[in-house]
Amino acid sequence: MTQDSGRMGGIILRTLVTVWTLFILFLSVWPFSSTPDVEGSDKIVHFLMYAVTTLVYMRAGLGWFRSILLSSILGLAMEILQTGLPWRSFSVGDILANLAGVALAGGWVRSGLPVPWVVRGPMGRGHREG
Numbered sequence: 001m002t003q004d005s006g007r008m009g010g011i012i013l014r015t016l017v018t019v020w021t022l023f024i025l026f027l028s029v030w031p032f033s034s035t036p037d038v039e040g041s042d043k044i045v046h047f048l049m050y051a052v053t054t055l056v057y058m059r060a061g062l063g064w065f066r067s068i069l070l071s072s073i074l075g076l077a078m079e080i081l082q083t084g085l086p087w088r089s090f091s092v093g094d095i096l097a098n099l100a101g102v103a104l105a106g107g108w109v110r111s112g113l114p115v116p117w118v119v120r121g122p123m124g125r126g127h128r129e130g
Contacts, residue, residue, distance in 0.1 A: 013060040018096050020056045021074065024049060028078035031087035043097040050101035056110060068106045072099060 007054035009027070050071055075098030082088035109115050 004059060004077065010061075014069075017055040017060045017062075018048075020053065024053060024074060027086060028082065029088065043093060046075075046094050046097035047104075050098040051105040054102045054105035054113065055109075058105075064106065064109060068102055071102045071105075075099060075102065 052075065054067050054071040057070055060078065062070065076095060077088055077099070079095050083090045
């Protein structure tokens with residue numbers, strides 16, 4: 001890989017992190033008019049969103065610890081932010097689902113099991129390929 005293609009890959013990964021984080025912010029603050037009819041289905045969505053967030057951060061080369069830390073902080077911050085929005089509500093259950101998703105993704109990477117598009121470097125940390 002040339003230096004220019006490596007630089008371009010880094011820009012793409014940083015853009016992915018930024019777009020994904022803004023997507024999470026949008027989903028967390030937008031006043032959706034309806035919610036799923038299946039009880040607890042929103043917890044599954046929270047779980048999956050924050051598992052993917054953790055994997056996206058690892059893929060971008062933030063490392064295992066920083067990816068878990070930043071994903072956890074994002075999950076907590078989004079719930080706290082919702083306390084000031086009249087159309088959203090704070091939920092401890094949502095925080096627990098967020099953190100469970102982060103923990104699953106972090107544990108999956110740390111376990112050594114194959115993870116799509118996340119490459120493990122030293123000490124099981126997620127690093128960019130190449």
